[in-house]
Amino acid sequence: MTVHSDQPFNAEPPRAALVGATLTPLDAFYSRNHGPVPEGDAASWRLVVDGLVETPLALSLDDLRARFPEATETATLQCAGNRREGLVAVRDIPGEAPWGPTATATATWTGVRLADVLAAAGVVDGATDVEFLGADLSDEPQPPDVFGGSVPLRKAGMPEVLLAWAMNDEPLPPIHGAPLRVVVPGYIGARSVKWVQRVRVADAPSPNFFQASTYRLLPADAEVTRAPGEGVALGLVAVNSDFLSPDDGSSHPAGPLTVTGYAFAGGDRTVARVDVSTDGGTSWSQADLEEQVSPWAWRHWSSTVDLPRGETELLARAWDSSAALQPERPEQVWNPKGYVNNSWARLRLHGT
Ligand code: MTE
Numbered sequence: 001m002t003v004h005s006d007q008p009f010n011a012e013p014p015r016a017a018l019v020g021a022t023l024t025p026l027d028a029f030y031s032r033n034h035g036p037v038p039e040g041d042a043a044s045w046r047l048v049v050d051g052l053v054e055t056p057l058a059l060s061l062d063d064l065r066a067r068f069p070e071a072t073e074t075a076t077l078q079c080a081g082n083r084r085e086g087l088v089a090v091r092d093i094p095g096e097a098p099w100g101p102t103a104t105a106t107a108t109w110t111g112v113r114l115a116d117v118l119a120a121a122g123v124v125d126g127a128t129d130v131e132f133l134g135a136d137l138s139d140e141p142q143p144p145d146v147f148g149g150s151v152p153l154r155k156a157g158m159p160e161v162l163l164a165w166a167m168n169d170e171p172l173p174p175i176h177g178a179p180l181r182v183v184v185p186g187y188i189g190a191r192s193v194k195w196v197q198r199v200r201v202a203d204a205p206s207p208n209f210f211q212a213s214t215y216r217l218l219p220a221d222a223e224v225t226r227a228p229g230e231g232v233a234l235g236l237v238a239v240n241s242d243f244l245s246p247d248d249g250s251s252h253p254a255g256p257l258t259v260t261g262y263a264f265a266g267g268d269r270t271v272a273r274v275d276v277s278t279d280g281g282t283s284w285s286q287a288d289l290e291e292q293v294s295p296w297a298w299r300h301w302s303s304t305v306d307l308p309r310g311e312t313e314l315l316a317r318a319w320d321s322s323a324a325l326q327p328e329r330p331e332q333v334w335n336p337k338g339y340v341n342n343s344w345a346r347l348r349l350h351g352t
Contacts (some may be wrong), residue, residue, distance in 0.1 A: 001013055001014075001320065002014070002100065002167070003290060004097035004098070004099065005097065005206075006282050007036070007321065008033035008034060008035055008036060008138075009031050009033050009037070009175065010031060010032055010033060010097055011030065011100050012030040012031075012032050012099060012100055012102040012103050013028040013029075013030065013103060014102070014141070014305075015100075015101065015242075015243065015244045015245060015247065015248075016053055016244070016245060016247070018102055018105070018112070018244050018262065019244045019245045019260055020260075020300070022106060022290065022293055022300060023074070023106055023107060023108060023168055023300075023316055024105035024106050024107060024168075025168075026167065026168060026170060026173060026176075027052055027245060028105070028108075029105045029107065029167075029300045030079065030102060030103045030104065030105055030251070031175050031176070032079050032081075032103065032189060033175075033194075034136070034141070034147050034210065035137050035138035035140075035144075035147060036136060036139040037136065037137040037174050037175060037195075038134070038195050039193075040135060040290070042061055042178070042179040043060075045060065045061065045179050045180070045197070046058045046059060046060055046063070046197070047059045047060075047117075047163070047180060047196065047197060047198070047199065048197065048198045048199070049117060049118070049120075049198075049199045049200075049201075050121075050198070050199075050200055050201070051120045051127075051200035051201035051202050052121055052123060052124045052126060052127040052201040052202060052203060052352070053121035053122055053123055053124060053201050054120075054121065054122030055120075055121055055122055055125075056121065056154075057117070057120065057121050059117070060068045060305035061165065061179055061180065063090045064111070064112050064117070064163065064165075064180075065112075067120065067319045068116045068117060068120070069112070069113075069114035069116065070110060070111070070112065071110070071111065071112055071113045071159070071162055071198070072108060072109065072110045072164055073108070073109055073160050073183065073185060073294065073296060074106065074107070074108045074109075074182055074293055074296065074297050075106065075107070075109060075160065075186075075296035075297060076102065076104060076105070076106040076185075076187035076238050076264050076296065076297050076298045077105060077106075077107075077189040077192055078103070078104035078189055078240070078264055078266070079099065079103035079104065079188070079189040079190070080097045080188040080189065080190060080215055080234050080339040080340060081096065081103060081121060081316070081338060081339060082098065082099055082101065082103035082104050082240070082341070083099065083100065083101050083103075083240070083242060083341040083342070084096060084097070084098055084099045084100075084338040084339075084341055085098040085099060085100050085342045086330045086343060087330050087333070087334050087341045088334070088338065088347075089330065090330050090331050090334045091334060093253045093336065093337070093338040096337060096338045101240030101242035101243070101345070102296070103189075103291075104189075104240075104262070104264065106179060106298055107167045107168050107242075108167070108168055108169065108299050109162050109164040109166070109167060109183045110162075110164060110165065110166040111162045111163045111164035111165050111166065111180065111183075112155055112162065112163050112303075113159055113161065113162060113163075114130070114157075114161045114162065114163055114182070114199070114273055115156070115157045115158065115159060115161065117199070118130070118156060118157065118199075118328025119162065121201070123153065123201050124201075126200070126203050127153050127201045127202065127203060128152065128153055128203050128204065129150045129151070129152055129153055129156075129201075129202045129203070129204060129205050129206065130150055130151060130152075130153055130199060130200070130201055130202070130206065131148060131149070131150040131198075131199070131200040131201075131202055131205075131206040131211075132148055132150065132182045132191070132193035132196050132198070132199055132206075133146050133148040133196070133197060133198040133199075133200065133208065134146050134148060134150060134177075134193045134195045134196055134197065135148040135195040135196075135197045136194070136195055138209075138210075139266040140209065140210075140214070141209035141210075141213070145208065145209055146155070146195060146208075147193060147208070147210055148206055148208030148210060148211065149190055149191050149193060149206050149208055149210050149211040149215070150191075150202070150205050150206035150208075150211055151184055151187060151308050152236070153193050153201070155184065155187070157177070160185045160186075160295075160296055161183065161184050161185070161315075162182070162184070163180055163181075163182060163183075163185045163196065164177075164180065164181055164182075164183045165167045165178070165179060165180050166339070172233065176194065177193075177195050177196070178195075179195075180196055181193065181194040181196055182194075182196050186237060186267045186268060186269075186277055186281075186296060187235055187236060187237065187266065188215065188235065188236075188237055188267045190211075190215045190234070190323050191235070191322060192208060195279070204245060205233065208226065209226075211233060212228035212229060212233075213226045213227065213228050213230075214226065214337065215233070215234045215339070216230060216231040216232060216233055216234065216337070217231050217232040217335055217337075217339055217340060218230060218231040218335055219231070219335070220334055220335055222336055223319075223336070224336050224337060234339060234340065236266045236267035237264065237265070237266020237267070238262070238266060238324075238340055238342045239265045239266070239269065239271070239318050239319070239320040239322065239324050239325070239342060240263070240264055240265075240302075240318065240326065240342040241261055241263035241264070241271075241274055241316055241318035241326065241345050242261055242262060242316070242319065242345040243259060243260070243261040243314070243347040244260045244261050244262060245259065245260045245261075245298070245315060246259065246347075247350070248283070248347050248348055249348050249349075249350075250349060251317075251349070251350040251351075251352050252349060252350070252352065253307075253352055254307050254351035254352065255304075255306065255307060255351075256304050256305070256306060256307075256348075257273075257304065257305055257307040258302055258303070258304045258305075259276065259302065259303055259304075259305060259314060259316075259347065260300065260301065260302045260303075261274070261287075261300070261301055261302075261316055261345065262298045262299070262300050262301070263289075263298060263299055263300075263301060263318035264297075264298040264299075264318075265320035265321065265324075268295065268297055268320050269291055269320040269324070270299075270320065271289065271292075271298070271299045271318055271319075271320060271321075272319045272320055272321045272323075273286060273289070273318070273319045274286070274287040274289060274299075274301045274317070274318045274319075275287065275316065275317050275318075276303040276305060276314060276315065276316050277310065277315040277316075277318075278305050278306065278312055278314055278315075280306070280313065280315070281315055281328070281344075284317075285303065285305075286303075287301040287302060287303035288301060288302050289301050289314070295300070295312035296337065301316075306352040307349060308351050309351045309352070310350070310351055311348065311349075311350055312348070312349050312350075312351060313346055313347070313348050314346070314347040314348075314349060315345065315346060315348075316344065316345040316347075317344045317345070326342050326343060326344055327342065327343050327344075328344055329343050329344070330343045330345060
């Protein structure tokens with residue numbers, strides 16, 4: 001793992017660890033934390049469901065298992081800061097980790113549907129948003145506060161949104177949110193709140209720092225003030241892709257070479273096509289896409305290219321099912337917090 005910080009723990013795997021694994025092994029799953037992993041035992045843990053509901057609830061893990069049917073979804077998480085290093089190369093982004101292309105990963109999540117829990121509480125008229133609050137205290141907001149965020153009520157009521165206690169059929173590891181985390185497929189990773197202890201139904205988006213003041217897309221010329229409400233609150237993930245193998249900067253005999261990567265489209269879009277170019281984008285060939293294992297998951301892809309002698313920059317770009325295409329250059333998407341670098345993927349190779 002490349003460890004961006006120890007406290008809080010932020011780390012991503014080498015590209016090679018993700019090759020060939022549609023489901024990411026737990027030891028290769030990136031970790032993104034804004035505070036320390038909270039302590040607490042699963043037995044005394046409760047999920048409070050309150051706000052604009054008829055019947056507020058306080059549910060133990062046993063209550064969740066007993067009262068609601070178990071549900072499973074395979075879904076990709078992608079951090080809004082994934083591939084930030086490409087933006088940092090354009091212009092420095094102080095105070096933000098230069099994440100590479102592997103702050104994204106896919107798991108099969110098991111738990112209960114949030115929709116079932118909300119139905120049991122009875123959402124009342126006027127509700128528009130559902131806020132999730134974790135148990136971890138971050139010192140990024142002043143004064144320190146728990147991590148949180150919200151999604152629109154219509155998304156919260158969709159069957160793919162889970163309160164999950166297992167990941168790839170293993171109990172959720174503490175670093176990934178045990179005993180329970182939210183999984184919001186198609187949304188930036190920040191909305192999949194870990195160590196969730198409160199679900200609050202509200203009539204406005206969450207005022208939590210991590211929704212109101214950060215994870216927001218600011219114009220390129222804006223100052224980062226962290227004042228609530230500036231810029232665009234990030235939600236749906238934009239179509240993105242990158243290379244997974246071979247390694248950037250590696251040497252290979254000139255001639256046929258197989259390259260691999262991933263592509264992901266957020267919202268309820270899917271990856272429709274991935275193109276690869278060896279001539280700077282003058283011509284493109286279509287990569288082979290692996291089957292779509294879930295509407296909420298990435299697709300890995302591979303392509304055999306004819307590697308010329310000398311230095312070559314390979315390009316890859318994905319199209320989603322709405323015909324959206326990744327933008328060409330990081331300069332076009334640079335923003336002061338370094339989110340959503342979905343510019344074309346670039347891989348430097350040396351043909352010998
Ligand atoms: N939930 C809590 N409680 N605290 C956090 O710091 N980080 C968020 C989200 N949920 C976070 C959180 C972010 S920014 C991302 S990208 C994902 O968790 C990362 O999930 P992972 O660490 O399991 O990969």
